[in-house]
Amino acid sequence: MAYKSRVSDAVVRRLPMYYRHLKELEKAGVVRISSQELGERMNLTASQIRQDINCFGGFGQQGYGYHVSNLRERIAEILGLRHQYHVIIVGAGNIGRAVANYAGFTKEGFSVQAMFDVSPALVGIDVHGVLVQPMEKLESWLEAHQVDIAVLSVPKAYAQDTADTLVRGGVRGIWNFAPVDLVLPEGVAVNNVHLSDSLHILSYRMNEKDLFAAIDAAKQS
Amino acid sequence: MAYKSRVSDAVVRRLPMYYRHLKELEKAGVVRISSQELGERMNLTASQIRQDINCFGGFGQQGYGYHVSNLRERIAEILGLRHQYHVIIVGAGNIGRAVANYAGFTKEGFSVQAMFDVSPALVGIDVHGVLVQPMEKLESWLEAHQVDIAVLSVPKAYAQDTADTLVRGGVRGIWNFAPVDLVLPEGVAVNNVHLSDSLHILSYRMNEKDLFAAIDAAKQS
DNA sequence: TAGATTGTTAATCGATTAACAATC
């Protein structure tokens, strides 16, 4: 079913982190960096950094290290940030509107073309220069326009159906904010932002010590 | 530095997923489930599910499987969802307001007590029944109130300093939306929602095939 | 050239899967 990536998920998850740190280094005027130094900054081993980078090719120089802005640029390419993406937002609730208002994405090549919602209270409002359209218009929009990415921020009960519509309409990537694990055909990329999962992981970590204290105590008796 | 968890991160990340699926099963009226069936639903092996659950104790019954609502309840406990959390939101921009408006958290024991922002345009507005206070009031609020969790949704340049203030004020958990890897003392839990990282992972996946086609082609010559 | 640091292979560690005895 799922397309087998050539690069492990663990590596892929670290790529944006490299990108962030390299951007900051560049802004700070740092020209070159060794895997050792970068590792100290990022709390990774030098070895892991070299392994990660070499999944995509040798971008360093022996005896010198890595040229910061060169490496940043290569990682930008790897992340697909040298493309332009037409984005639509499906679901104009709190999260959909927050994403629309987040200006940061625009300059990185993600431009919001349209927004959709079922609620008559939201249809017609302007969010960051984009008009919210009624959900019935979604399919015809997909027919008439090329859409690369859809932000899926509808209630969970509608998430899978909406995703199916999006896929039929030619969307290649879904940024999913619904607390659901979508089933999608191969060739359609997805990444989840499961906010409540994230909050639950936080509360887990806040309680782990007490939890195991209780478990250990129970084992004694 | 970092507290060494007794449970691997891989397992912890799956816990909220178990919780979600068990809630749905319970809602659908399913009373018992085997690790086999649950695995098919969640795309995990039966073995992995049993291993995961047994990090915390044996909640199943041989020959029967797991009692759905019992297991769901045990995982709720493990996740710390049987506690009440006093939450404040620091940074009332798009994300801070979206979190405040998200009602789902409230019924799970996370109640928003206060919001703070530097912007005079935001100070004084009501977000989901909570008044936005000026950032200068943050420290005195922390002195006067017990705060368990802070939602950190300030611009990245202020994130670490604000986090330091929160820690000094006794906050035990930080839900970090700033695109920064915070440095925190042991005993303070953190979980990140790095939205732009997530979007970048999506665009990576959308382009991976082409990327390696290009890399492979380059190797030929 | 000598020193530094990469790219890459080998060793280790940890997570996942398989197997099976325990037991409901």
Add this chain to the structure above:
DNA sequence: TAGATTGTTAATCGATTAACAATC
């Protein structure tokens, strides 16, 4: 009791770390 399925130990697989030859 017999059948089913867990809890748990052992085997496998993959990711991380260490080591070092290649080379700038």
